[in-house]
Amino acid sequence: MRAITVRDRDAGVSGLSLTDMPYPHAAENDVIVRVHAAGFTPGELDWPGTWTDRAGRDRTPTIPGHELSGVVVELGYGTTGLTVGQRVFGLTDWARNGSLAEYTAVEARNLAPLAADIDHTVAAALPISGLTAWQGLFDHAHLTTGQTVLIHGAAGGVGSIAVQLAREVGARVIGTGRADDRDVALSLGAQTFLDLDADDLQQVGEVDVVFDVIGRDILERSTELVRPGGTLVTIAAPPTVQPRDGRAIFFVVEPDRARLADLAQRLRTRRLNPIVGAVRPLSETASAFARRRRTSGKTIIQVADEQGTQHS
Numbered sequence: 001m002r003a004i005t006v007r008d009r010d011a012g013v014s015g016l017s018l019t020d021m022p023y024p025h026a027a028e029n030d031v032i033v034r035v036h037a038a039g040f041t042p043g044e045l046d047w048p049g050t051w052t053d054r055a056g057r058d059r060t061p062t063i064p065g066h067e068l069s070g071v072v073v074e075l076g077y078g079t080t081g082l083t084v085g086q087r088v089f090g091l092t093d094w095a096r097n098g099s100l101a102e103y104t105a106v107e108a109r110n111l112a113p114l115a116a117d118i119d120h121t122v123a124a125a126l127p128i129s130g131l132t133a134w135q136g137l138f139d140h141a142h143l144t145t146g147q148t149v150l151i152h153g154a155a156g157g158v159g160s161i162a163v164q165l166a167r168e169v170g171a172r173v174i175g176t177g178r179a180d181d182r183d184v185a186l187s188l189g190a191q192t193f194l195d196l197d198a199d200d201l202q203q204v205g206e207v208d209v210v211f212d213v214i215g216r217d218i219l220e221r222s223t224e225l226v227r228p229g230g231t232l233v234t235i236a237a238p239p240t241v242q243p244r245d246g247r248a249i250f251f252v253v254e255p256d257r258a259r260l261a262d263l264a265q266r267l268r269t270r271r272l273n274p275i276v277g278a279v280r281p282l283s284e285t286a287s288a289f290a291r292r293r294r295t296s297g298k299t300i301i302q303v304a305d306e307q308g309t310q311h312s
Contacts, residue, residue: 005062006062008060013286013290014286015045023103027076029076035304037279037300039128040067040098042289067099067126068090069114069120069124070120071088072088073085081109087120089124091253092104100282102282109255115264121302125276131259135253140233145169148208151175152212153176159177160188164271167188168271174192175190178197182195184275220239226246232247280300
C-alpha cells in the first residue's frame, strides 16, 4: 500500500516521502481502516512517539498522521463494537503507524461510528481538535454558563471548535489571533476579538478560563488574566508560571469514543462546524506539512473518495 513515511529525524519535513509499505496487521482489539481522509499536526515530526515505540525502540520508517475517517475492512481477534464495512472516524495511537496511508490499524476503542451524511474530509478534521477543545474546556477547566473564557488561536483547528462549544454552553467568549482571523472568530460566536500583533492582551481584564494553544510569551502573559479560582489550560507546553490564586494545567488529548460520537451528532445537527482549509492528495502531504502561508482551518489529506477510488 502507499503511505507517507519518515525515516530521518534530522531531515524534518523534507524527509517525508510517498512510499510502498506493508499492509498493516490487525492485533487483538484492532480494526483495519481503509483511510478516506486523514488529518495531521504540523509539529508531530518533533514528537518522540513519531520515532520510537512505547518501549523507546526505534520504529522507523514510520507513518505520521493521527486523525482519520474511513471504512472498516478487517477486525482483529476479539474486536467488538464495530463491523466490517462500517464508516468510522477517530484517532490512531501516538506510538504506532498513523493515518497518512491507504490502510491503517487502529484500536477499535479509539474510533466512533460515522453517519453516511457526514463527509470524510469533514470528519477527519474533528478528532484531535474536537476532543482537545472539549477536554480542555470542560474536563480540565470546568467551564460553565455565564463564565468568561479567553481562547487563543480562535480561528485555528482547536480554537475554532472551542469557540463553538463554549458559546453553546452560554459562556462569554473572547477570541485572539492575527488580524485576518477576526471575521472567522466572530462568525463562530466570539463576542470580542483581540489581534495578538496589535492589541494589548491586558485589556481583556480578568477571565474565568484561558484556553491556550500557542505557548511561549502568550502563555506566560495569560496567567495574569486568570481571576481567583480560575483555570488556564494549555496544550502548548507545561506552564512555568502559575496564575495567582488559580490553576494552570497542561494536557495531552485522550481518545474517547463516546465523546467522538457526541461530536459527530453535533456535526449532523449543525451545532458544530469544523473549518476545513485545503484538501490535498496523499502525494502533496510534504508540501502541506511545510506550508508557509497561514490558512484558516485544518488541512486534510484525501486518500480516497466516497467510492473508494484512491487519490495519489
